[in-house]
Amino acid sequence: MSNFHPFVLPFIFGTIALFCICGYKYIRWIKQFDKEQKRIIRKNIFSTKILPAIWEVFCECLLHLRISKKNWRLGYMHRSIAFGWFLLIFFGAIESRIGIKGPFHFWCAIFYRFFHHNPPANSAEMFFTQLMDLILLYILSGLFLAVLKKIHSRILGMQKTTKHTKMDIVVKISLWAIFPLRLLSESVTARLYGNGGFLTQNIGDLFSRHVANAIETPLWSLYSIVLCIFFIMMPFTRYMHIFTEVFLIYFRKVGVKEGEKLSGYTKYELSSCSRCGMCIDGCPLYNELNINDVQSVYLLRNLRNLEHKMDLEEAAKNCLMCHRCAEDCPVNIDLMNIRRISRDKGSIDIENNYKFLDNVSGFNSIGRVIYFGGCMSQLTPTITTSMKTIFETAGQKYWHIDENRSICCGRPLLQQGFNKQAEKLRLENTRIITESRATALVTSCPICYHSFKDEYDLHIPVYHHTEFIDMLINNNKLPIHKENTSFTFHDPCELGRGSKIYNQPRNILSAIGELRKISKDKEDSLCCGMNLGNTVLTLQQQTQLRDAALSVLSEPSPDTIVTACPMCKKAFNHGINTIVKDIAEVVVDNIKNNIQQ
Amino acid sequence: MVDFGFNIKKARSFNMSNNDFSKVKMMFEAVPSYRLCISCGGCTATCSARQFTNFDIRKVHNSFSRGLYVNLDKELQKCMLCGKCTLICPRGVNLRSLIIEMRQLLNSQSETL
Numbered sequence: 220m221s222n223f224h225p226f227v228l229p230f231i232f233g234t235i236a237l238f239c240i241c242g243y244k245y246i247r248w249i250k251q252f253d254k255e256q257k258r259i260i261r262k263n264i265f266s267t268k269i270l271p272a273i274w275e276v277f278c279e280c281l282l283h284l285r286i287s288k289k290n291w292r293l294g295y296m297h298r299s300i301a302f303g304w305f306l307l308i309f310f311g312a313i314e315s316r317i318g319i320k321g322p323f324h325f326w327c328a329i330f331y332r333f334f335h336h337n338p339p340a341n342s343a344e345m346f347f348t349q350l351m352d353l354i355l356l357y358i359l360s361g362l363f364l365a366v367l368k369k370i371h372s373r374i375l376g377m378q379k380t381t382k383h384t385k386m387d388i389v390v391k392i393s394l395w396a397i398f399p400l401r402l403l404s405e406s407v408t409a410r411l412y413g414n415g416g417f418l419t420q421n422i423g424d425l426f427s428r429h430v431a432n433a434i435e436t437p438l439w440s441l442y443s444i445v446l447c448i449f450f451i452m453m454p455f456t457r458y459m460h461i462f463t464e465v466f467l468i469y470f471r472k473v474g475v476k477e478g479e480k481l482s483g484y485t486k487y488e489l490s491s492c493s494r495c496g497m498c499i500d501g502c503p504l505y506n507e508l509n510i511n512d513v514q515s516v517y518l519l520r521n522l523r524n525l526e527h528k529m530d531l532e533e534a535a536k537n538c539l540m541c542h543r544c545a546e547d548c549p550v551n552i553d554l555m556n557i558r559r560i561s562r563d564k565g566s567i568d569i570e571n572n573y574k575f576l577d578n579v580s581g582f583n584s585i586g587r588v589i590y591f592g593g594c595m596s597q598l599t600p601t602i603t604t605s606m607k608t609i610f611e612t613a614g615q616k617y618w619h620i621d622e623n624r625s626i627c628c629g630r631p632l633l634q635q636g637f638n639k640q641a642e643k644l645r646l647e648n649t650r651i652i653t654e655s656r657a658t659a660l661v662t663s664c665p666i667c668y669h670s671f672k673d674e675y676d677l678h679i680p681v682y683h684h685t686e687f688i689d690m691l692i693n694n695n696k697l698p699i700h701k702e703n704t705s706f707t708f709h710d711p712c713e714l715g716r717g718s719k720i721y722n723q724p725r726n727i728l729s730a731i732g733e734l735r736k737i738s739k740d741k742e743d744s745l746c747c748g749m750n751l752g753n754t755v756l757t758l759q760q761q762t763q764l765r766d767a768a769l770s771v772l773s774e775p776s777p778d779t780i781v782t783a784c785p786m787c788k789k790a791f792n793h794g795i796n797t798i799v800k801d802i803a804e805v806v807v808d809n810i811k812n813n814i815q816q
Numbered sequence: 817m818v819d820f821g822f823n824i825k826k827a828r829s830f831n832m833s834n835n836d837f838s839k840v841k842m843m844f845e846a847v848p849s850y851r852l853c854i855s856c857g858g859c860t861a862t863c864s865a866r867q868f869t870n871f872d873i874r875k876v877h878n879s880f881s882r883g884l885y886v887n888l889d890k891e892l893q894k895c896m897l898c899g900k901c902t903l904i905c906p907r908g909v910n911l912r913s914l915i916i917e918m919r920q921l922l923n924s925q926s927e928t929l
């Protein structure tokens with residue numbers, strides 16, 4: 220028995236092609252890593268960090284736990300196909316090692332039933348036969364859900380699925396065909412030789428011996444050909460994510476960080492996107508404005524296939540950078556950074572940018588905190604005066620750094636892809652803040668806050684004013700009291716999803732009055748529409764987004780709608796009859812009422 | 817004469833028929849709200865960059881709309897893209913978008929020259 224049949228040739232060819240193409244791509248991308256990223260990999264390549272990486276690969280690439288947490292039906296679908304296939308290969312390899320007589324080749328594991336005709340001889344073989352059938356059934360159940368999802372996505376709890384390219388659809392059909400073909404081939408063989416399990420044997424017995432004889436080899440050949448098609452096309456389609464995510468998780472665990480430019484690492488990220496479409500349902504541009512070709516899934520796809528260059532520019536521009544999709548992505552791809560990279564305007568560079576800032580000097584602020592209102596707060600003076608009252612009430616000395624002249628934090632430039640210019644502003648701000656020798660920095664603007672926290676290296680604590688006020692209240696520095704009033708709170712994108720500050724504003728508001736629950740809060744909160752990340756929405760579109768957010772906020776009819784961002788406040792102010800206030804104003808009102816009583 | 821702290825600007829004169837309006841037309845396409853500008857100067861009054869220099873965003877986009885492109889790219893580099901002008905504009909001109917598009921258009925021009 221030679222354990223060979225010509226029908227295995229396509230499979231062998233496909234497998235070799237798959238490994239060659241993937242290997243070539245992966246090596247090329249690693250070469251494109253930037254210097255810092257390469258250094259980190261060289262340093263940590265064999266560190267203990269590999270253990271948590273393996274664990275995460277198991278949880279995410281096979282079990283898909285993050286998807287399950289968001290949507291268990293979708294999680295089941297992905298898990299059954301990924302984990303099921305893995306089990307099929309794993310146990311198939313063991314089973315065939317035990318059972319195969321004569322020379323063993325790697326294809327024997329895949330086409331085991333064809334090369335091993337004897338019915339199960341002992342209880343171990345019996346166990347494996349039934350187990351393999353069970354696993355196949357598990358995969359087929361997932362496949363059934365996948366087909367259902369294609370017909371009607373809402374059954375699986377998704378409003379919208381991704382629009383795929385033609386290539387993706389061909390590969391998807393070949394993937395869908397693999398498992399039913401395997402079932403049929405094994406069933407027919409089971410009919411002829413009686414070597415099937417509970418599933419294959421029973422299905423096989425439906426065929427007449429004559430028919431089974433005639434279609435056995437064609438079926439196995441078809442199975443082999445479909446595998447071959449899938450393997451060869453996989454590296455050029457979204458299914459590349461199957462292997463790429465493993466590498467991505469490893470790189471992340473050893474500490475590789477996304478750079479400012481498109482690098483090899485970005486390519487790993489782009490190819491890890493499975494185009495699952497979970498980033499579409501939450502996107503306010505899709506939900507409110509019906510814009511359906513700019514979401515992260517399409518941006519990533521266009522970045523991967525650069526022939527869509529025009530589409531890419533349009534898609535790159537139109538995004539609020541509200542972080543919503545980054546929150547939803549089960550692969551945890553740094554979508555906001557990729558969006559930023561896709562807008563890179565590195566070519567626009569003029570020397571001596573912002574030279575006029577070089578002679579702006581600091582103010583000796585030893586023992587003080589710096590209050591950085593942010594550009595937008597200059598347009599909402601009630602916020603800055605409230606903050607001053609709060610500092611004074613708490614006996615906290617401060618320096619209002621941008622009372623008359625404000626240097627932007629640089630994030631708006633960064634969001635639009637002007638990296639060098641943003642860096643210059645960061646340098647100037649850092650210099651002035653360091654020169655002042657202040658003890659901490661408090662800002663009223665979530666955009667500045669996110670920037671100072673993540674993009675600066677300041678060596679002093681940075682607080683958003685919600686955090687700072689919460690701290691003052693906890694230290695009994697602010698005489699607040701409970702009032703008979705009600706609030707709803709709007710989580711600004713950059714404060715909530717961007718910086719993960721959710722509890723402090725809620726603590727403050729619950730201490731002052733009744734904080735009413737709204738249907739979309741925290742991670743699900745809606746953008747006010749004015750996010751600086753977008754430059755192409757029209758005023759009317761922004762108003763639509765604002766109204767959607769306001770309708771959620773006003774649902775439980777609060778006395779006051781509270782936010783913690785000058786931009787959101789400006790956006791909401793004229794959109795509704797309910798009073799809209801910044802959290803600092805609410806606190807100051809409360810303190811004043813307290814003193815009057 | 818009473819010193820008000822500012823002077824009346826001298827009138828400028830230029831011949832519109834010699835100017836190249838192709839870029840302006842492109843800009844009207846790219847940023848339709850640009851057509852709505854009434855030159856009120858609100859944008860300049862609130863500008864963050866103007867707090868440090870004599871950068872005048874209204875002058876920049878006014879010159880642009882008349883096809884006078886000289887030096888505008890250098891001027892525009894002073895803008896920090898903070899967005900205050902967009903927020904303040906009474907006509908809803910999308911100034912941030914306008915500034916980015918102007919930077920790109922003017923930059924591509926200087927490259928080809």
Ligand code: SF4
Nearest residue numbers: 492494495496498548
């Ligand atoms: S970006 Fe993330 S959420 Fe969106 S399709 Fe890709 S993997 Fe799914």
Ligand code: SF4
Nearest residue numbers: 502538539541543544
């Ligand atoms: S950041 Fe917001 S607007 Fe942009 S694609 Fe993601 S969800 Fe949509």
Ligand code: SF4
Nearest residue numbers: 853856857858859905
């Ligand atoms: S604020 Fe608006 S309308 Fe006024 S000059 Fe500036 S762009 Fe024109």
Ligand code: SF4
Nearest residue numbers: 863895896898899901
């Ligand atoms: S975006 Fe530029 S032009 Fe507009 S206010 Fe800010 S610095 Fe001035």
